Amino acid sequence: MQEMKTAGLILTAANLNDNDKIFTIQTRDAGKVTAISKGIRSHKHKDFAALQNFCYSDMVLSKKTGLYYVSSASVINNFFGIRNSVEQMSFAAYFADVIKSFPEELPLEDDYFNFVLNTLYLTGKAEQKCKDGDITEYLLRLKSVFEFKTVCFAGLMPSVTECESCGSKKDIEYFDTSSGGVICKNCHISSAGDLIRVTPTVLKLLNFLCNADYKSVFAYNGQESDVKIISHITEAYMINSLEMYPASLTYLKNTVSG
Ligand SMILES: [Zn+2]
Structure with missing residues (x-):
């Protein structure tokens, strides 16, 4: 034995x-x-x-x-606070599901493992951490942080500064959730990717998510409308790039919208 x-x-x-x-x-x-x-x-x-x-x-x-x-x-x-609400439980179940869906043989580096534990800790503390009392928005930001850093950990960090088609750094207007790159105004008509429209502010926030380390990334915050766009981007890009669709995501979506 x-x-x-x-x-x-x-x-x-x-x-x-x-x-x-x-x-x-x-x-x-x-x-x-x-x-x-x-x-x-x-x-x-x-x-x-x-x-x-x-x-x-x-x-x-x-x-x-x-x-x-x-x-x-x-x-x-035991991250006890997770059990305070169905919403917190649903987010935690989703985070656990994503980790479960990772390739079995992939050991989690210490930094990333601690990041996952911190994500669960903050899920449990959502009520205390959200300054404006909007738990859902706080948890959606946390979900974006988790999704984006998980993709980065898997070695698929997107490039958000240059158009993936022509290399231009000007007039970037779209994020391509199939390739993890950005597309400029001139190239978007000929692009076959899954594009989401982005503003300079959204790009700046995406850049922060890319470059912040596993600890400081939790400071991510922005206007509600920007947070919503980024939420679509991080979810779609994680699903596309890691080729997973955790079953708990459907349940989570029903919980949040209901
Ligand atoms: Zn271009």
Whole structure:
């Protein structure tokens, strides 16, 4: 029996039978693992609190006949505030779903892993963090930050300063969500990409999202109308470039619009 000590984020949990559950865990040291916890469906189980969704926990995993089992787990942070509202839960589920959809073998660099944990932390703190009382707008900004940095982490940082067709730095008017580039006024008629109209202010904000590091990027803010445009851009570009459509996004959209 092989034992491994690591810290891990619970991405999903599913019932295996009357007593046990199976978890998808993003670990610090071994990428994504699937692990079983025996008897965890009982509230009295010693690891019950540490194996809830979105919990970040220290854990000991044992490998037996090719399967991981959770031997023990203790909470580092459960990001408790996420459970305050359906809206916060929906955003957190979406973030977890995106991480789950990443290629299995891709280990998350420490900086990016911490960024993911910070995203969940801020999701839980949305009420305290949004200055104008608009939680939805705060969470939409957080979602854009998360989507954009996730794409950058995957090595697909868009180029937002020069027209991808002619190289001009002038009159940039569109973002191409299929290629991750920008298009100038003159080239847009001949472009076959999925284009979203951008203003100089939107470009400036996109530039900030590209260049800010994993910590300072959370300062991203802008006018409501600009934030909305960027929200469309970051979502479409992440879906196109990572070729994923997390099931939880449909649920999230229904929650936000309803
Ligand atoms: Zn051009």
